[in-house]
Amino acid sequence: MSDIWICAWRELRRRKARTAVSIIGYATAVAVAIVIGTMLSRSRQAADNILTSTGTHFIAFVPATYPPCPGCSIRRPESPDEGFTANGVVSAVFSTELVDKVRAFPSVKDASPYLLFRFKSRQDGHTFTVGGFDVNNTSAVGTTCCAATDIIKGRFMDANDRGSVMLEESYARGQNLTAGDKIRVANKQFNVVGVVNPGIRPAKADIYMPYPEALEVINVQLPYQPIFKEANVILVEVASSKLQEEAMRSVRALLGGMVISSYACYRPAASVMGINERAAWILTWLLAATVVLLAVKTEWSSVIERRREIGILKAMGWSNGNVIAQILAGSVVQALGGGLAGVLASIILIALLPAQKTAAGSSIYLVIIVPALIIAVLSGLVAGIIPAIGAARQRPADALRSL
Amino acid sequence: MINNAVQPEVIMQCRGISKTFETRRGPIQILKDVSFNVRRGQITVISGRTGTGKSTLLGLLGGLDKPSTGEIWLDDQRIDNLSTARWSSIRRKKISILFQNFNLLPSWTAGENVEATMLHTGINRQQRNEKISALLAEFGLRERMEHLPCELSIGQQQMVALARAIVNEPAILLADEPSDDVDPQTAQELVNRLVLLGRNGTTIIVATHGNFPLDVADRCFLLEDGRIKACG
Numbered sequence: 001m002s003d004i005w006i007c008a009w010r011e012l013r014r015r016k017a018r019t020a021v022s023i024i025g026y027a028t029a030v031a032v033a034i035v036i037g038t039m040l041s042r043s044r045q046a047a048d049n050i051l052t053s054t055g056t057h058f059i060a061f062v063p064a065t066y067p068p069c070p071g072c073s074i075r076r077p078e079s080p081d082e083g084f085t086a087n088g089v090v091s092a093v094f095s096t097e098l099v100d101k102v103r104a105f106p107s108v109k110d111a112s113p114y115l116l117f118r119f120k121s122r123q124d125g126h127t128f129t130v131g132g133f134d135v136n137n138t139s140a141v142g143t144t145c146c147a148a149t150d151i152i153k154g155r156f157m158d159a160n161d162r163g164s165v166m167l168e169e170s171y172a173r174g175q176n177l178t179a180g181d182k183i184r185v186a187n188k189q190f191n192v193v194g195v196v197n198p199g200i201r202p203a204k205a206d207i208y209m210p211y212p213e214a215l216e217v218i219n220v221q222l223p224y225q226p227i228f229k230e231a232n233v234i235l236v237e238v239a240s241s242k243l244q245e246e247a248m249r250s251v252r253a254l255l256g257g258m259v260i261s262s263y264a265c266y267r268p269a270a271s272v273m274g275i276n277e278r279a280a281w282i283l284t285w286l287l288a289a290t291v292v293l294l295a296v297k298t299e300w301s302s303v304i305e306r307r308r309e310i311g312i313l314k315a316m317g318w319s320n321g322n323v324i325a326q327i328l329a330g331s332v333v334q335a336l337g338g339g340l341a342g343v344l345a346s347i348i349l350i351a352l353l354p355a356q357k358t359a360a361g362s363s364i365y366l367v368i369i370v371p372a373l374i375i376a377v378l379s380g381l382v383a384g385i386i387p388a389i390g391a392a393r394q395r396p397a398d399a400l401r402s403l
Numbered sequence: 404m405i406n407n408a409v410q411p412e413v414i415m416q417c418r419g420i421s422k423t424f425e426t427r428r429g430p431i432q433i434l435k436d437v438s439f440n441v442r443r444g445q446i447t448v449i450s451g452r453t454g455t456g457k458s459t460l461l462g463l464l465g466g467l468d469k470p471s472t473g474e475i476w477l478d479d480q481r482i483d484n485l486s487t488a489r490w491s492s493i494r495r496k497k498i499s500i501l502f503q504n505f506n507l508l509p510s511w512t513a514g515e516n517v518e519a520t521m522l523h524t525g526i527n528r529q530q531r532n533e534k535i536s537a538l539l540a541e542f543g544l545r546e547r548m549e550h551l552p553c554e555l556s557i558g559q560q561q562m563v564a565l566a567r568a569i570v571n572e573p574a575i576l577l578a579d580e581p582s583d584d585v586d587p588q589t590a591q592e593l594v595n596r597l598v599l600l601g602r603n604g605t606t607i608i609v610a611t612h613g614n615f616p617l618d619v620a621d622r623c624f625l626l627e628d629g630r631i632k633a634c635g
Contacts, residue, residue, distance in 0.1 A: 003522045014510040312506045315467055316520045316567070317495030319488055397468035400506065 004322070008329035015302065019334060022298050026338020026379070027345060029291035030372045033284050034346035037368040039353070040280050056241045057143040058262030059114070059202045060102075060234040060251045061086035068092050069256040073230075077221040081120040081127055084232040087202075087261050091116075093230045098254060102234055107247035109239040110139035113231035114203055115214045119185060119221070128171060130185060131205030132214020133235075135159050140235040145203040146196050154179025154194030161210065165190040169197040171206035183207070186220040202261045203235055288375065295383035299331055303387040310391050311399020320392035327388035328381060335380025339373045414606050415441035415464065415575065420473035422459055433459050435629035437473070441575075441622075446597065446607045448617055450634070451626035457610035458503060460626065461577045464608065465500045466490040477575075495524060499573035503580040503610075505564040507552040513539065513559075514548035517567045524571070538566045558589035565596065575606045582614045594619060 012019045064074045064084075072092035077083055084091045102111040115132035133141050135157050141147070146166070148156040157166055165185070167177055172195045177183060181192045185207060198204055209217075219226035238247045248260045303310070310323055346369075422434040433456040441447050451457050462468045464475065466482065475483040482493065494500075499520070507516050517535045526534075539545050542562045544555075552560050561584070568576055578597065582590035598619050601607050609615050617623055623634035 002528075006528075007522065010511070010515070308506075309508055309510075312508060313519060314491070315465070315494065315500055315502075315506070317491055317493075317571075318519075318523065319491035321488075322491075322523045395468060396466075397462050400462075400467065400502075 004325045004329045005333075007326050008333055011326070011330050012333060018298060018302060022295055022334040023338040023341060025291050025294055025298075026335050026376050027341035029288050029379075030339045030342025030376050031345040031349060032287055033372050033375075034343065034368050035349050035353075036280050036284050037372075038346075038350050041368075056238040056244060057140065058236050058238070058244075058248060058251075058260050059086070059144050060236060060258055060260050061232055062092040062094065062255055062257050063259060064090040064092045065257060071095070071098070071255050072257075075222050075225050075227060079120050079221070082118055082221055084116065085118045085129065086116055086233050087259070091232045092257075093227055093232045094255065096229050096231050099231065099234050101254060102236060102251055105247060105250045107239055107243035107250060108236055110137070110237040112137040112140040112235045113211065114141075114145065114233040114235050115211060115218060115227075115231055116203065116205055116233050117214070117218045117221075119217075123184070128206040130207045130209060130214055130217065131203060132209055132211040132218070133203075135161070135210045137235075140237040143237055144201050144235040145205075146198040146201065146208055150196040150198045151194050152197050154192070156194055156196070157208070157210065161193065163188075163190055163213070164193045164209070166194045166196050166208040167192055168204065168206050168208070169195055185209075186217040188217055188220075203233055288379065292379045292383055295331070295335070295379060296386060299327065299383050300387040300390075303327065303391045307391070307394065307399050311394065311396045314396040315400065323392045324385075324388040327391060328384040331384025331388075332377055332380040335376045335383070336373070339376030342376070343369050343373065411442040411444050413440045414443040414478060415608075416474075416476040417460075417464070418474045418476070420460070420463060420470045420475065422456070422463060422468070423471045432471075433629055434463075434470075437626075437629075437631045439624055439631055441606060441608055443606050444601065444604050445621035446601045446609065446619060447622045447624070448609045448611060448615060448620035448634075449624045449626055449631070450611050450613065450615075450617070453612050455626045456629055457612070457626055458579050461500070461579050461608065461610050465498055465577050466494060467500075495520070495571065497573055498575045498577065499568040499571065501564055501568040501576060501578040501581055503583060505552075505560045507560055507564055507567075509552055512549050512551055513544060513555065513563045516552070516563055517570050520567055520571050534570060535566075538570055539563075542566055558585045561585050561589060561593065565593065569600065569605075573605065575608065576600065578607060578609045580611055580614070581609060582611075590614065 062069055062072050066074070068074050069092065072094050074092050075084060084093055096113040099111050099113045102108055112134045115130070117130050117132075118127055119130060120127050131145060133145050136159055138147065152169060154166075157164060165183060167175075167183070172178060172192075175183075177192055179192055179194050183190050183192055190209065196208065215227060234251070236247065236251060238244050244262070248262065252258045252260055314323065418438050420434055420437040421432065423430045423432045437460065449457055449460065459468070463470050463483070466485070470483055473483070474481055477493070477497070482490075485493070508519065511519065514535050517538065518531055521531045521534070536545065536548065539548055542565070544559060544562060544566075547555060547559060552563070555563065561581070565581075576597075581597070582593050585593065594616060597607055597609070609620070617634070624631050625634050
């Protein structure tokens with residue numbers, strides 16, 4: 001066995017230029033693969049961080065239809081201008097137990113019940129929406145409804161607030177109200193503790209109050225059919241941007257007629273990530289295939305050059321197995337040498353890249369380095385086996401006659 | 404020339420050997436129905452003009468090629484139809500070849516060339532080095548062990564080739580035009596060594612077109628027009 005490696009090493013030393021070219025080829029492929037893999041890994045983590053706040057949440061509601069869907073009910077106040085609303089349409093209500101079911105889906109990170117009701121002012125007849133939310137929930141509520149970071153005046157509501165509301169900025173301006181003022185909803189007066197601008201969130205309302213208080217004021221408008229532990233909107237925070245579609249499917253299947261409203265930008269964002277990643281891996285594999293083909297060509301040329309030499313060795317008593325083993329050993333040594341050189345080069349290159357610190361840290365290298373080395377060695381075997389078998393098959397007499 | 408007083412056993416037999424090569428211009432028959440015996444420990448010379456098939460015949464005897472028809476026997480075993488693996492074993496242990504143009508490996512040193520026949524035989528490196536060193540010292544080439552063939556004279560190359568051929572102590576040595584390309588002094592040294600080998604029991608078959616002295620041969624054959632006959 002050691003004779004094989006001795007002879008292989010001698011051959012590589014004798015053909016320094018060809019050996020160097022092969023090693024450089026392998027080193028380049030391995031270094032590029034490791035660098036691309038590392039950059040993709042870092043890029044994916046960075047993209048995930050962005051995608052977490054881009055299109056990983058949605059709201060679910062059921063438009064009011066007659067008859068209502070199983071599990072839903074339609075509650076209509078006396079005034080036709082009032083009622084449960086979502087996305088500009090009248091919506092049905094359902095038990096908050098549905099929200100617990102949504103929260104249990106593996107693709108869902110969090111879910112929260114929400115009441116969105118349109119009121120008509122008894123003073124001047126203008127209509128406004130009241131959003132009743134769980135003040136203790138900052139996950140699903142924060143991304144679909146309103147968050148503490150949306151406050152522009154006053155403060156955000158907390159769990160201890162009673163008889164307090166927050167106003168949406170445009171509504172507050174329209175009604176000439178600000179933090180510290182009072183506002184009447186149904187037959188109750190509330191203190192305005194803050195003014196928020198939640199942007200374009202799907203569960204936006206004019207007036208925000210805690211769920212229990214919203215329930216109370218809404219039931220004033222529904223004296224004969226009050227609601228209890230019910231909601232007309234589910235606020236959903238998805239576990240990952242890549243699970244958005246799965247989460248929406250799961251929620252939609254809960255109730256017939258369920259409508260989902262979300263940002264559509266998650267789709268192009270995720271698909272762009274996928275396209276970039278796929279393209280990078282395709283390029284990497286193409287590069288690896290090119291290196292292997294070049295290595296095969298190099299080994300084949302080497303075997304053709306050594307045709308007479310191999311014939312002499314076979315005339316000396318070398319078996320086909322000895323010939324194959326020596327050619328393969330040389331090819332593997334070149335591949336392994338190139339692989340190790342590529343790993344070193346990749347470590348230097350990655351250190352020179354702009355710092356994108358990741359939680360994974362140095363473990364990225366191990367995950368990619370070992371497979372890259374294994375693939376390099378396998379490539380060496382593949383590159384060497386075809387020329388080796390060809391060399392072994394030739395008759396010594398034919399090889400010795402070759403010029 | 405032919406010693407009839409001693410009749411050693413037959414070690415090698417050719418029975419009706421023919422060899423035809425396919426060329427672009429059609430088939431060419433080099434050997435036609437060649438039959439002869441080689442006796443153990445004897446020097447057998449096959450002479451003939453250039454192109455009569457001497458090297459081809461030696462190549463068949465050494466298993467480098469297969470005859471188109473006929474049989475070759477070695478020690479009562481037919482060998483012309485053996486597998487490549489069996490032939491490799493025979494060339495490692497029993498039959499060795501000294502080529503007309505030496506066929507040294509150009510990128511291997513003199514020592515490595517001699518070592519080539521000892522690789523993959525289970526002999527460890529130290530033992531190999533000792534044997535090679537001793538043999539080349541015997542040939543006066545100890546100091547040239549690390550030299551490449553291109554750094555040796557023609558005569559030295561021939562001696563390295565001979566060392567390579569005999570380092571494993573083969574039972575049969577096939578020598579193709581051994582004294583052809585060398586100076587008369589080296590040629591004589593070569594002949595002397597072959598005679599010594601013969602005396603020590605090695606069977607030697609020499610192909611020559613006239614430069615090898617026939618008086619040292621135990622048997623002589625003439626190859627003419629592809630056919631063989633005993634020298635008169």
